[in-house]
Amino acid sequence: MAKSRKSKKSRKIPRINPIRFLRRWGLRFATLIVVVIVGVVVAHRWMMPPETYYMGQEEHRLGKISYRWVSIDEVAPVMARSxxxxxxxxxxxxxGFDMNAIRDAIEDGGGRGASTLSQQTVKNTYLWHGRSWLRKALEALMTPLVELAWDKRRIVEVYMNVAEFDEGVFGVGAASRHYFDVAPSKLTARHAALLAAVLPDPKGRSAKNPSAWMKKRASSIMDGAATIDRDGRADCFED
Structure with a gap:
């Protein structure tokens, strides 16, 4: 009995190494975050994504937004091509990344953009607007995942539903009615080109009252949409 009591007294309580503890739980937390992100992206291959962070910001700022999700099957094909x-x-x-465009942008000294439609879809759907290295890093990590989990048609579908076409007007479903008072399935080639011309600057451009530059840009987009239809560069996102 005395020997047993002595052995109990001499038993040491294991010491916790804080660095090893933090490293272990940090790794577990990072793994959990990755699994959640992958699961969400894969689920959105079939499920409609929720309203985006930027939509929430604009809704808070403006009081309300106009947003209507529509299936790509309900949109005139010329809209996706435009x-x-x-x-x-x-x-x-x-x-997911256009290496030629990236090289051209570098040679141009950063004066031109090189973001692909896939990258813009990731930014608009999952991230926030504004310039920051963190956002660009997350965008670069998530773009290949979206390309892997979704097909090209789905990427175009999500993009045209989360893009802003006027102040507080999101998605082609709301934009077609806002600008032209027609359903997205009734958009003409001219309508589609004007909507596409708005996209880089929705707060500064209008498809309803286009400037001379906008009209010229829309004509160029119409030609481009017809070209990619003819040469097969639209095949990946059309039935």
């Missing part, structure tokens, strides 16, 4: 022609003509030929 968006791709305006934003990312080589959309069907890359895996």
């Amino acid at each position: 968006i791709v022609a305006a934003e990312d003509a080589n959309f069907c030929n890359h895996w």
